[in-house]
Amino acid sequence: MRLDVIPRGERSRLWTYASPILAIALTLATTVIIFLLLGKEPIEALRVMWIDPLLTKRGFSELFVKAAPLIMIGVGLSLGFRANVWNIGAEGQYVMGAIFATGVALYFYDIETFPIWLLMIPAGILGGMFWGAIPALLKTRFNASEILTSLMLTYVAKLVLLYLVVGPWKDPEGYGFPQSRLLTLAASSPHLIPGTRIHVGVVAALIVVALGWFLLSKSLLGFKLKVAGQAPRAAAYAGFSTKSLTWLSLLVGGGLAGLAGMFEIAGPIGQLTPALPTGYGFTAIIVAFLGRLHPVGVFFGGLVLALTYLGGEKAQIALGLPAAVTMINQGILLFYLLACDLLIRYRLRVVSPTRKDA
Numbered sequence: 001m002r003l004d005v006i007p008r009g010e011r012s013r014l015w016t017y018a019s020p021i022l023a024i025a026l027t028l029a030t031t032v033i034i035f036l037l038l039g040k041e042p043i044e045a046l047r048v049m050w051i052d053p054l055l056t057k058r059g060f061s062e063l064f065v066k067a068a069p070l071i072m073i074g075v076g077l078s079l080g081f082r083a084n085v086w087n088i089g090a091e092g093q094y095v096m097g098a099i100f101a102t103g104v105a106l107y108f109y110d111i112e113t114f115p116i117w118l119l120m121i122p123a124g125i126l127g128g129m130f131w132g133a134i135p136a137l138l139k140t141r142f143n144a145s146e147i148l149t150s151l152m153l154t155y156v157a158k159l160v161l162l163y164l165v166v167g168p169w170k171d172p173e174g175y176g177f178p179q180s181r182l183l184t185l186a187a188s189s190p191h192l193i194p195g196t197r198i199h200v201g202v203v204a205a206l207i208v209v210a211l212g213w214f215l216l217s218k219s220l221l222g223f224k225l226k227v228a229g230q231a232p233r234a235a236a237y238a239g240f241s242t243k244s245l246t247w248l249s250l251l252v253g254g255g256l257a258g259l260a261g262m263f264e265i266a267g268p269i270g271q272l273t274p275a276l277p278t279g280y281g282f283t284a285i286i287v288a289f290l291g292r293l294h295p296v297g298v299f300f301g302g303l304v305l306a307l308t309y310l311g312g313e314k315a316q317i318a319l320g321l322p323a324a325v326t327m328i329n330q331g332i333l334l335f336y337l338l339a340c341d342l343l344i345r346y347r348l349r350v351v352s353p354t355r356k357d358a
Contacts, residue, residue: 005346012344019340020290024304026336031329040319048318049311059310061196065268066306068205069260073284074291074298075212076256080249081293083228087250089135089150090257091281092157093128097258098265099161100127102180102272105187106169116187117266128258129251131157136250140243146250158277165272180272189266201263208256212295257281286334305330
């Protein structure tokens with residue numbers, strides 16, 4: 001007896017958009033089982049993780065602060081994934097964007113009147129694009145897998161970060177801690193709402209969503225990306241350059257990841273530290289798929305994943321759960337999301353072994 005996977009033919013449009021909701025529901029159900037196994041009261045634990053973070057002004061604002069980098073990176077990845085360009089190294093591009101932006105901030109450290117954070121924006125984008133250009137070059141020149149090269153470059157970026165904060169950029173007044181100087185007020189992105197940490201980067205994330213929607217839905221370039229992903233042969237027949245789309249996907253994805261790194265440095269973090277790689281680049285992959293590779297969907301996907309971060313922190317304090325609970329939730333969500341996608345495209349059939357005639 002064996003299990004066959006058979007293509008369904010036409011994909012259900014309803015389930016294409018409903019599967020993320022089903023995946024979230026299944027994740028919650030699985031989380032209940034995990035809480036029971038850990039000896040926690042499941043309803044209370046779910047309330048702490050998924051509702052309590054939204055009940056206060058500060059908690060609600062933190063949702064957008066956490067979601068902003070996920071949304072920026074998620075939109076960039078979505079555009080590439082649409083064209084079957086699998087950029088898995090957004091974490092490294094995020095780190096390089098932060099490094100380039102910090103370099104500008106430290107170079108102009110003594111200037112207090114000019115808003116240095118405006119110069120850090122292109123620096124962060126260039127840093128991410130530079131790190132995204134390497135797998136693009138290796139892919140188009142040597143046909144190297146962008147999955148492997150972009151992923152491996154993530155670890156290189158973390159080592160570069162570590163070298164800088166224990167070496168040339170180490171804070172001379174930091175009591176030996178591996179970290180750069182705290183950025184000045186001129187190098188910090190302005191806060192927009194008093195009493196919260198909502199900063200300019202949150203607005204930038206909304207602008208990225210709008211630009212991503214326009215690019216994907218209203219431009220010839222977006223049409224090329226979609227055709228290249230859905231029908232590569234048709235794209236080749238139409239004369240769409242695969243190399244150009246590969247370069248574009250990795251540069252845009254890297255640039256937006258770098259922008260997210262810049263705003264994290266100029267906003268919530270305020271200095272370069274080894275703790276900067278928080279996994280946003282990897283979590284944004286879940287965000288992209290949860291949002292159905294559409295910028296507007298990515299916006300809502302970013303909010304959901306940001307809530308898992310806030311809920312995880314809340315659960316550590318209120319319930320004494322380990323920090324890994326956040327990663328577990330995200331992993332379960334990704335598993336169910338991919339499983340739902342598989343069942344949308346294929347149906348499973350149990351095949352009995354054929355009896356041989358004597």
